[in-house]
Structure formats: structure tokens, C-alpha cells
Amino acid sequence: MKTGLGATMVRAGRRLLSSLPALFGVLVFTFLLMRVLPGDPAVFFASGPNAGKEEIELIRKQMGLDKSVPEQLVFYLSDIGRGNLGRSMMTGQPVLKDLRERLPASLELTFTALLIALIAAVPLGVVAALRPGSAVDHGVRLFCALGVCVPTFVSGLLLIYVFYYLLGLAPDPTGRIDVFTSLPPSRTGFLSIDFLLAGDFEGWWAACKQLILPAVSMALFVIAPLARITRASMLVSLGSDFVRTARSVGLSWHKVVVTYALRNAILPVITIAGIVFSTMLGANVLVEKVFSWPGVASYALDALLSSDYAPVQGFVLLMAGIFVLVNLIVDVCYGIADPRVSIE
Amino acid sequence: MRFVSFRPAAGVLATTALLLIATAPSQAQTRAETLRYVTGASVNTLDPNIPGSTRESFALSMSTYDRLVAFGRKQLNGKWVFDLDTITGELAESYDVSPDGLKITFRLRKDAKFQDGSPVTAEDVKWSLDRCVTAPILGKAQLLTGSLTSADQFKVIDPLTIEVTLPKPDKLALPNLATVYPMIINSKVAKEHATADDPWATAWLKEHTAGSGAYVVETFKPGEQVMLKRDEAWNRGSANKPAFFKRVIIQSVPEPATRANLVERGDADIVVDLQASDVQSLEAKGKLKVISTPQYNAITFVSMNNQMPPFDNVNVRRAIAYALPYDDMFKAALFGRGSPLFGATWADGKPANGIYPFQQPVKLDLDKAREYLKAAGLPEGFSTTFSFNVGQASTAEPMAALVKESLGKIGIKVDIQKLPDAQMSTQINEKKLPFYTEGIVAWLPSTDYFYRNFYTGNQRWNYSSINNPDLAAIAQEARFEPDKAKYEEAGRKLNAMHFDLMPQVMLWQPNQDAVMASSVEGYTYEFHRQVDYRDVSRK
Numbered sequence: 001m002k003t004g005l006g007a008t009m010v011r012a013g014r015r016l017l018s019s020l021p022a023l024f025g026v027l028v029f030t031f032l033l034m035r036v037l038p039g040d041p042a043v044f045f046a047s048g049p050n051a052g053k054e055e056i057e058l059i060r061k062q063m064g065l066d067k068s069v070p071e072q073l074v075f076y077l078s079d080i081g082r083g084n085l086g087r088s089m090m091t092g093q094p095v096l097k098d099l100r101e102r103l104p105a106s107l108e109l110t111f112t113a114l115l116i117a118l119i120a121a122v123p124l125g126v127v128a129a130l131r132p133g134s135a136v137d138h139g140v141r142l143f144c145a146l147g148v149c150v151p152t153f154v155s156g157l158l159l160i161y162v163f164y165y166l167l168g169l170a171p172d173p174t175g176r177i178d179v180f181t182s183l184p185p186s187r188t189g190f191l192s193i194d195f196l197l198a199g200d201f202e203g204w205w206a207a208c209k210q211l212i213l214p215a216v217s218m219a220l221f222v223i224a225p226l227a228r229i230t231r232a233s234m235l236v237s238l239g240s241d242f243v244r245t246a247r248s249v250g251l252s253w254h255k256v257v258v259t260y261a262l263r264n265a266i267l268p269v270i271t272i273a274g275i276v277f278s279t280m281l282g283a284n285v286l287v288e289k290v291f292s293w294p295g296v297a298s299y300a301l302d303a304l305l306s307s308d309y310a311p312v313q314g315f316v317l318l319m320a321g322i323f324v325l326v327n328l329i330v331d332v333c334y335g336i337a338d339p340r341v342s343i344e
Numbered sequence: 345m346r347f348v349s350f351r352p353a354a355g356v357l358a359t360t361a362l363l364l365i366a367t368a369p370s371q372a373q374t375r376a377e378t379l380r381y382v383t384g385a386s387v388n389t390l391d392p393n394i395p396g397s398t399r400e401s402f403a404l405s406m407s408t409y410d411r412l413v414a415f416g417r418k419q420l421n422g423k424w425v426f427d428l429d430t431i432t433g434e435l436a437e438s439y440d441v442s443p444d445g446l447k448i449t450f451r452l453r454k455d456a457k458f459q460d461g462s463p464v465t466a467e468d469v470k471w472s473l474d475r476c477v478t479a480p481i482l483g484k485a486q487l488l489t490g491s492l493t494s495a496d497q498f499k500v501i502d503p504l505t506i507e508v509t510l511p512k513p514d515k516l517a518l519p520n521l522a523t524v525y526p527m528i529i530n531s532k533v534a535k536e537h538a539t540a541d542d543p544w545a546t547a548w549l550k551e552h553t554a555g556s557g558a559y560v561v562e563t564f565k566p567g568e569q570v571m572l573k574r575d576e577a578w579n580r581g582s583a584n585k586p587a588f589f590k591r592v593i594i595q596s597v598p599e600p601a602t603r604a605n606l607v608e609r610g611d612a613d614i615v616v617d618l619q620a621s622d623v624q625s626l627e628a629k630g631k632l633k634v635i636s637t638p639q640y641n642a643i644t645f646v647s648m649n650n651q652m653p654p655f656d657n658v659n660v661r662r663a664i665a666y667a668l669p670y671d672d673m674f675k676a677a678l679f680g681r682g683s684p685l686f687g688a689t690w691a692d693g694k695p696a697n698g699i700y701p702f703q704q705p706v707k708l709d710l711d712k713a714r715e716y717l718k719a720a721g722l723p724e725g726f727s728t729t730f731s732f733n734v735g736q737a738s739t740a741e742p743m744a745a746l747v748k749e750s751l752g753k754i755g756i757k758v759d760i761q762k763l764p765d766a767q768m769s770t771q772i773n774e775k776k777l778p779f780y781t782e783g784i785v786a787w788l789p790s791t792d793y794f795y796r797n798f799y800t801g802n803q804r805w806n807y808s809s810i811n812n813p814d815l816a817a818i819a820q821e822a823r824f825e826p827d828k829a830k831y832e833e834a835g836r837k838l839n840a841m842h843f844d845l846m847p848q849v850m851l852w853q854p855n856q857d858a859v860m861a862s863s864v865e866g867y868t869y870e871f872h873r874q875v876d877y878r879d880v881s882r883k
Contacts, residue, residue, distance in 0.1 A: 037767075038767045038770065038771075039764055039765075039766035039767035039769075039770050040766065040769075040770040040773070041766055043766070043769045043770045043773045043804070044765060044766035044769045044770070045395060045396035046395060046396070053803065053804075054484075054485065055395055055482065055485060056773070058395055058480050059395045059396060062395070089396045090388060090396075090567070091386075091388050091566035091567045092388045092389045092394065092396070092397075092550055092551075092566055093566050098566075098567070101565075157599075157601060160602065160605065161605075164605065164609070165605050165608075165609060168609070172605075172606055172609070172611040172612075173602055173605075174382070174595060174597050174602070174606065174611075175568065175569075175595075179380065179569065179571075179593050179595060180374075180375075289598045289599055290599045290602065291599075291602075292595075292596065292597045292598055292599065292602065294565075294567065294568045298598065299567070302567075305734065305735075305764055305765055305766070306765060306766050307764070307766035307767070
């Protein structure tokens with residue numbers, strides 16, 4: 001038997017290889033799906049007041065739609081091979097450039113939202129588990145139910161209405177940064193990090209203020225699953241033998257609940273958090289729209305509505321890639337945490 | 345047991361509250377000199393000629409490039425609108441039209457400079473106009489409507505004089521040169537970036553500007569925002585001084601409710617694409633200035649495919665025209681914000697004048713509609729679908745429901761079909777939709793132009809697919825009619841035919857509701873239906 005780390009690496013490599021056919025399948029499937037959908041992008045984009053047949057043909061040629069579908073597929077695949085995702089008609093930019101600029105915006109928002117959700121959900125779940133059936137437990141349940149029931153765009157609009165419109169505390173909800181603030185040199189694409197690297201704390205503050213409302217409205221929606229899972233696994237953990245033993249030997253409350261019970265209960269929460277993260281990244285389109293957040297999801301939706309093939313294909317490929325990556329990371333983590341997983 | 349774990353939660357709340365407090369108003373001084381314009385759409389190219397360019401791109405190019413000439417403005421019911429009949433010089437100091445109408449000579453301003461400081465010459469003008477009629481770009485189809493089709497028509501007389509020759513005296517030639525596309529480009533700069541495949545530098549000009557306009561592009565983030573800086577040397581405005589605002593920010597804010605909040609809070613200065621309901625409530629509050637101009641070069645229709653049964657029968661189309669609940673639709677879709685094109689009274693049964701669009705003498709009259717259905721041989725009614733696109737759902741959805749209800753009363757069963765925008769335009773282009781609502785706009789709204797482009801030929805903009813040789817002939821002849829009285833007569837004839845044939849039902853001209861801070865002045869409704877940033881100033 002190989003050493004633990006080596007085995008994990010081999011496993012990871014094998015997993016990566018086995019995900020390639022799936023990625024290829026996604027690629028071809030999205031490509032065909034876009035072509036099967038009714039709606040001719042050339043006609044849509046040739047909508048100037050005088051655009052006639054000639055303009056439509058021109059755009060069709062520009063988008064490569066004058067060729068047969070198999071030919072288009074071959075060209076598309078060879079382009080992908082060279083790292084070219086095509087050009088968006090909507091923004092007029094190469095899709096790769098658009099995605100590279102927009103992905104950090106989405107990631108920053110999703111990470112922040114997940115962080116807020118975890119910070120709020122874990123204590124709520126623990127509190128509920130400590131007094132099951134009490135008023136506190138019901139209060140947490142009500143809060144979670146409300147969070148799930150209110151769609152993110154409604155909570156987003158409500159937050160804007162209260163904090164921006166009525167109270168004037170939040171900055172205007174128009175994207176990642178106040179239009180009057182100058183941007184830091186782009187290193188990571190995450191504004192909150194770039195500002196820190198540039199040593200511009202005022203800018204960092206401005207970026208954080210823009211981030212809070214959208215992140216909170218996204219977090220509200222995912223607090224429920226996280227809190228419920230925390231509560232359930234805390235209940236199991238609190239009722240287990242080792243906690244009873246710890247209590248009986250008179251360990252402090254803090255040590256019993258936090259060190260023994262919570263540490264054992266947190267594993268399923270992390271698994272769920274991974275799933276929640278993947279879903280949020282693709283599904284935060286409404287929040288992005290409401291807060292004019294320049295992220296990938298709203299970009300893909302706009303492209304889909306106007307049948308702009310290249311961005312939609314690029315977006316699906318990106319999401320598939322991220323899913324594969326997240327799964328891989330989870331896999332590697334499992335292997336490290338529990339060596340038994342590596343034995344085949 | 346005590347709940348120690350409350351601590352982090354309380355901490356989060358405290359931090360959140362702290363973070364939200366105090367937005368620093370440190371830019372107050374430059375703010376007054378900045379115009380912040382928010383829109384649901386976005387700028388996607390710096391050259392409006394690129395196929396697929398958006399209306400926001402059109403508006404941007406008006407400020408970054410100059411043209412030879414520009415439209416003047418006039419007051420219509422107390423509101424400023426563009427004036428098709430007054431053409432003033434922009435880069436041209438003056439122009440002369442020869443008595444036979446075949447030659448237009450432009451003399452350029454001596455002091456006009458491109459943004460890089462080099463003078464604007466007749467060579468640049470020729471290169472730019474050549475590009476417009478030669479390169480595979482949008483300008484080609486537009487200039488065609490003004491008989492400008494070939495590079496041979498543009499001749500450099502001397503460095504400051506250029507002559508345009510026309511095959512026929514076409515009254516739309518001059519107005520065409522004031523539209524978005526024939527902008528004057530710095531040919532020296534553009535040629536440096538031209539390639540063998542792309543001799544007109546379309547790829548480079550998409551991302552860069554080389555013009556002589558009032559504003560210089562500072563940053564351009566497609567789909568997000570564009571920042572403009574004033575060109576201090578520009579003097580093509582009316583008072584020979586640069587544009588008022590030092591900076592212009594054009595920002596995409598997709599959510600209409602957020603746009604309304606921004607302008608109400610004073611964070612945005614002007615917006616033209618709010619929902620009718622928001623405009624109404626903002627107007628009622630009275631804090632902001634709301635300028636509502638009927639878009640007199642745009643029309644919303646209920647169209648019927650004249651080649652497809654049962655709508656190929658004129659009596660069916662007439663029945664529909666009398667079965668639409670106009671007033672309810674107008675209120676539900678637009679909150680009455682627009683000018684109606686229904687409910688006229690024609691005293692002697694003839695059109696009041698030869699101007700298109702016009703108010704038709706139609707109104708909701710179900711008995712009359714039933715009679716027409718009977719005359720069409722369909723007394724029991726029929727089934728059909730009524731389509732509209734998702735992009736217009738906020739106005740078209742309530743409208744469609746009312747159409748369905750009202751037509752149901754005379755036995756016509758309507759299925760409502762909501763189509764994604766691209767799908768809708770494809771189906772219209774392929775002439776597959778029987779019954780739907782759509783809108784049109786013409787930059788150069790003259791009667792013959794409307795009839796030629798929207799009522800003739802087997803092409804996309806002929807929504808009703810009407811194929812009437814008489815109508816086409818009259819419209820074609822009117823195009824080159826120099827005599828005003830005869831032109832008016834032709835217009836009356838066309839309008840009478842429209843009412844008789846009822847190819848489609850004109851509903852209304854929606855308002856352009858420009859909502860702005862009370863300090864913003866000078867807003868003018870332009871042919872491209874966007875804000876021209878050069879028009880506006882702050883008190």
C-alpha cells in the first residue's frame with residue numbers, strides 16, 4: 001500500500017481524467033441544445049431600424065451560422081482546444097474576457113454570502129439543538145422558514161428599500177463599487193482583496209459596503225438548510241455517549257458543547273455548505289440583476305434570452321469546470337481526513 | 345447552561361450595522377459637474393455601425409463623434425423634440441443644395457479638430473462616408489434610404505469642401521447624413537489600424553474612438569458602464585462652447601425599480617426607461633422633473649398576417665379592429681401615457697391629413713365586429729394565437745389578456761403565446777405568426793418612408809405581410825415628389841387605403857418618459873430615442 005498522500009494524489013488524478021468525458025459531453029450537449037432552441041440570433045441582433053436580409057446574412061456569417069451544424073461543431077471544438085470561447089454579440093467582447101472579468105465578481109459575492117450564512121446558521125442551529133422544542137427552537141424554525149419562503153429578489157428589493165431608500169445607510173445598489181471610486185490595480189479580481197493589496201482602505205471600505213446587501217439577501221436564502229443540518233447533527237451529537245461521559249466527568253459547558261459536540265457535528269454541515277456554494281454560484285442571477293452586480297449568472301441569462309450562443313456555451317462549460325473542481329477538492333479533503341476512503 | 349454561542353451572531357449583527365453606517369459624500373463638488381445616466385440596456389460597441397449594436401451605443405456615438413449636419417429642435421406641445429425639417433451644420437459650417445437638388449456642397453468649419461488635435465479635413469469626411477456605403481456595416485442600409493449608395497458620390501473639392509452628388513433629388517439625403525451612422529472618423533488614425541481583411545478598421549473602431557465629438561471615452565466596460573470626459577476644445581454646440589457636463593457616466597442597472605430608486609434619491613440624474621407605474625408615482629410625488637413626449641416616430645401595433653387565413657380576409661381584420669378594447673388596453677399597458685391612434689372621428693369619412701401615423705376612426709364596437717365576422721363567413725368565430733415578446737411583457741401581458749377576453753365575446757378563441765425576444769424576431773422574419781403585437785420606429789419619420797418600409801415587400805418590417813401593388817406604387821412615387829400639395833394628396837390616399845384594408849391595427853405612440861433631477865435642463869427627445877448628453881445641463 002502506498003502512503004496516504006500519494007494514494008490521494010493518484011485518486012485525484014484518476015478522478016480528473018474520468019471527468020473529462022463528462023466535460024466533453026456537456027460541451028457537445030450545450031452546443032446542440034443552443035442550436036435546437038428556436039430563435040435565430042442573427043435576426044435578433046440585426047434589429048437596427050433598417051436591418052434587412054443583408055444584415056442578417058452578415059451577422060450569420062460573422063457568427064459562423066452559415067455553415068452546417070456538424071461543421072460548426074468541429075470549428076467550435078477546435079476553437080475550444082485553442083482556448084477561444086468565441087465572441088459575444090451582446091457585449092461585443094471575447095467570451096473568455098467577459099467571463100474572466102465577471103467570475104471574480106460572482107465568486108466574491110458567493111463566498112461572502114456563504115460566510116455570512118455559516119456565521120449565522122451554525123450558532124442558530126446549535127442554540128436550537130440545545131433547547132429542542134423550546135421557544136428559541138421555534139423562533140429559529142420560523143426565521144429559517146421565512147428566509148426560504150421569501151425569494152432572493154424580494155428580500156433584495158426589501159433590503160434596498162429599507163437600507164438605501166428609506167434610511168440612506170447603504171450605498172446605491174449599482175454594482176461592485178461606487179462609480180466615483182477609482183479601482184485598484186487588478187491582481188486577483190476580488191475587489192476586497194485588491195484594495196487591501198493596494199493599501200487603499202477607503203476603497204476597501206467602499207467595496208465592502210457595496211457587497212453587504214447583496215450578500216445578506218443571498219445568505220438569508222441559504223441559512224435555512226445550513227441551520228437545520230446543524231441542529232439535526234448537533235442533536236445526534238449531544239445525545240451520544242461521549243458527550244454524556246464528558247458531562248458526567250464535570251467538564252465545563254463550553255468544552256462539552258463546542259469542543260466535543262460541535263466539532264463532531266460540523267462535518268455534514270461542511271458537506272452541505274459545498275453543495276450550497278455550487279448552487280448559489282449558478283443560481284444567484286436574481287440577486288445579480290437586482291443589485292446590478294456584474295456577475296456571470298446575469299451575463300448568461302441575458303445571453304440566453306437573446307440566443308447569443310457563445311456566452312451561454314462558455315458559461316455552461318465554466319460551471320461544469322467549477323463543479324468538477326469542487327468535487328475534486330471535496331474528494332481530496334475526504335482522503336486526507338479519512339484515509340479509509342483511499343483504499344480501493 | 346448559558347448560550348455562549350449567541351456571541352458570534354450578535355457580533356455579525358453589530359459589524360453589519362457598522363459597515364452600513366455613513367456613506368461618505370466626499371465627491372460633492374465634482375458631482376454637480378457630472379451627469380449620471382442609468383439605463384436597463386448597455387453600450388456594446390463604440391462604433392454604432394457594428395451589426396448588433398444597441399440603442400445605448402447609438403446615443404454614445406452622438407457624443408463621441410460629430411456628423412456633417414445635425415437636426416435642430418422644436419417645441420411640440422411645450423416639449424423639446426428633434427426637428428426633421430431643420431438641418432443645421434455640425435462639422436459643416438454651411439451647406440448648399442443645388443437648384444436641381446442633385447448636388448449638396450458642404451463647407452467644413454476651419455476650427456474643427458479631432459480629439460487628438462489634428463484638423464478635420466474633407467479627406468476624413470470622404471473616407472468616413474465611403475466607409476459607410478462600402479463596408480459591411482449598418483450605415484449601408486440606412487444611407488440607401490437617402491439615395492447614397494456609392495463612394496463615387498462623395499467628392500473632395502478642396503481640404504475644407506466636399507460635394508455629394510445624388511442620382512435623383514432625394515429629400516431624405518440630407519437628413520440621412522444627420523443620423524447615427526455617417527459619423528466622421530479621423531481617417532489617419534483609423535487607417536493605421538486597418539488590415540488587409542478589414543480595410544475599414546471595423547474591429548479597431550469597435551473598441552476605440554477616433555472622432556471629433558464633444559466627449560472622450562475614458563473607460564468602457566461593455567455591459568457595465570462607460571465614462572466620458574468633456575473635450576474642452578469642442579465647440580459645435582449651439583453657443584460655441586463645450587458641452588455642459590465635465591463628466592458623463594452611463595451605467596447599466598438592469599432592475600427598473602432600482603433605477604427609479606436611484607433617480608428619486610438623487611444618485612442618478614436622468615433615466616428614460618422606467619416602468620410606467622414608477623413614472624406615475626414619481627410624477628405624483630412632484631420632487632423630480634418628468635418630461636413625457638409621445639414618441640412621434642414610433643408606433644405600437646396589433647399585427648395580423650395578411651397572407652395567412654383567416655386574416656387574409658379583410659372582413660376578419662376589420663372585425664378585429666372593432667373588437668379590441670382600446671381604452672382598457674391603453675390604461676392597462678401604458679397607464680394612458682402616450683398618444684392614442686384610435687377613436688378618431690372622420691367627418692366626411694376621409695382622413696384629416698396625409699401624415700402617417702394617424703388616428704384611425706376605430707373603437708370598441710362588438711356588434712359591428714360580429715357583422716364583419718359574418719360577412720367574412722365566420723359567424724361562429726375561430727381560434728388563433730396572440731404572441732408578444734418577453735422583453736415587452738410589462739406592457740404586452742395585460743394587453744394580451746384584454747385582447748383575449750374581448751375577442752372571446754365574438755367567438756374568437758385566443759391563446760396567448762409569450763416568446764423569448766430572439767424567437768419572436770425569428771418568427772416575424774419567417775412570417776409564421778398569425779396575430780401579435782409589436783412596435784416600430786423610424787428615424788426619419790415621413791409618410792412615404794413609413795409606408796415603403798413597413799407596408800411593402802416580403803421583408804421583416806412588413807409585419808402584416810401586406811402585398812398591395814397600388815399602395816406600394818403610390819408610396820414609391822411619393823418618395824421623389826417635390827410638390828408639397830401632391831405629396832400631401834398621396835399621403836391622404838395611403839391613409840385612406842390603410843383604413844380600408846386594415847392590414848394591422850395601430851394602437852398608440854407610447855410616451856418617452858424622461859425622469860430627471862429638477863436641476864437638469866435642456867432635455868430633448870431625439871430621433872434615436874435616447875438622451876443626447878450634449879443637450880442637457882444643470883441649473
